[in-house]
Each structure stands twice: as structure tokens, then as C-alpha cells.
Amino acid sequence: MLETMDILKERLKEKGSKLTPQRRATLNIIMENKGEHLNTEEIYELVRKDCPEIGLATVYRTLQLLEEMDIISRINLDDGCSRYEIKTGDEDHQHHHLICQGCNKIIEVKIDLLDDLEKEIEKEYDFDIKDHKLKFFGLCSDCKHK
């Protein structure tokens, strides 16, 4: 927990920015909710408990910043808003998501077997791949069996 905060502080300093209480509180909430996929409004409500005076615009600004700093990543689940999750540095790429069309549950997939596919595409299309995003849609175990 401390480590990520220190990384943020470091990267902010490089950019001439500061680690403010609002930014600290926002990052803390996202770290405490690892595995959730909170949207901006939800993050705002949670941060307000620690930091009641914070404004929604600041949360938006902070999330943008944290994404630029490569601390969190934005997820688009086609539900009309952006969601965020902490980036765990130990993964090469991010994990992926299974989205249940029955109950809207989100399941995280740890497997990442796109390396071969990426290599093939890089050669075939002369394209330098930096990252990818992959979502699967379907029915979860519960929804399938009823």
C-alpha cells in the first residue's frame, strides 16, 4: 500500500505536481477496493467519507492524473461511465474481464495468452503493440445453470 503511494509521489514530483490529501484519499479508496470496478461517482462517495470537502471535479481530475501516471487503469464496460482499478505492477499486461450478460457480474481473468497473437500481428501489420484490452461477454456459472 505504502509503496504505490510513494510511486505516485515520485511521479508527481517529476512533473512538478504535489501529493495532496485529496489525491492521497482517492488513491487509497481505489487500493482498498481492489477487485471492485468502481465508477467515478462511487469513488467520489467513498472518498467523501475520509475527505468530506472534496469536490466531484477534483475526483475526475485526480482519476485522469492517476491514469496518466500509470497507477490505475480505466475500464469501459459499455455501461455509460468509466470505471477504474488499480494497476498491479506485477502483471505484464492487465488482466481481462468476463462480463455476464445475465447479472452484470464482472469476473477477472488472470490468464493472458495473447503474446503469440501479438507477435503475429506485429509482424503481419508492422504495428508496434504497447497494450491491449480484451473483454468477454457471456453467461456466468450462476446464470448459465438456471
Add this chain to the structure above:
Amino acid sequence: MLETMDILKERLKEKGSKLTPQRRATLNIIMENKGEHLNTEEIYELVRKDCPEIGLATVYRTLQLLEEMDIISRINLDDGCSRYEIKTGDEDHQHHHLICQGCNKIIEVKIDLLDDLEKEIEKEYDFDIKDHKLKFFGLCSDCKHK
């Protein structure tokens, strides 16, 4: 071209809906622009040439409908709006997209090698996969070499 229109008519009828001139014109524009990834506003502007009285809200509704009918698919390129393209029935899943972070060009990837990965996930997570969406981010040939 005729075929897709007939499929739409068929599916609409099943649902008790009608194939109106507005819907026909919208689908035509999307079919004529295969390979493009038009957003709603762009589709609206193009449809207006054939069908000047059409309203933007109708285009929104029609695109929603065409997506439900599995005739077109929505693409999210994180540029703040939805884009659409015709679904070519001869592909098992859809093709994927390479998004250049240098010039925002979109390149279509015909390769789809996710079948093995899907099987593995279906077993591991007891999840029934219906579809997937995959995007790659990086630098295109032009942007890479300059």
C-alpha cells in the same frame, strides 16, 4: 446488400416492428461505408443526404435497434462516442482493431486466434462465452518509422 436488408426486415417482423425508410437509409449508409468506423453524428450527416427529414434521435434509436438485431456492432475507441460497423455474417466472431496512438488510425485485424483461449477460460471459470471484444494499442507503421 439486399440480403442484409431482408434479414433486417425478417427480424423486425418477428418483433412486430417495421422496416421504415429511415431504418432502411441508415442501414444502407452503414453498409456503403464498410471499413469505416462512423459515429452517430457522421451517420446522421450521411443519412440526411438520402433522407433529409430524419431526426438525430431516430438515428440513435435505429442504431440501437440494429445492434439488438445483431446487424451492426458498436465499437468503443475511448474517444467519447460510439462508433458502428456492419457485422459480416461470414465471420465467426468479429475482427479486431489496432488503434494507433500516434495518428488515431484504425486498422482492422482479420486474424482471430482466441478460440483456444476461450475454451480454456470457459473450462476454468465455468463461463459460457458468447462474444469478445479485443483492441490493441500502439504505433502504426507510419508513426513508428519517424
Add this chain to the structure above:
DNA sequence: TCTCAATTAATAATTATTTTCATACCTTAG
């Protein structure tokens, strides 16, 4: 042709997000 639900255009309303702006807060030079 007649009937009626489906559809539409125009408009207003929503929703998520961004921008504006005046103020507050630091850090540093004088």
C-alpha cells in the same frame, strides 16, 4: 379503404464529464 399500433421529428431532459474562475495554499526570493 379503414384502423391502430408503431414510428417519427422536434424538443426538452438527462447523464457523464470538462472547463471556468475565483480562492486557497505553498515555496521561494527579496
Add this chain to the structure above:
DNA sequence: CTAAGGTATGAAAATAATTATTAATTGAGA
């Protein structure tokens, strides 16, 4: 200590994409 210059903030206004409302129109089947 105090002023200057920069960053950050909250509140409110502005934007942009999308959806809801409503009253009028249309088109397919009897």
C-alpha cells in the same frame, strides 16, 4: 516577514452524447 508565482481546489457553468416525451404521421393488415 511579505510579496510573487505557481499548483490545486470547490462550486458552478458549460459541453457533449444520449434518452425521454409528446403530438403528429405512417404503413401493414383486415
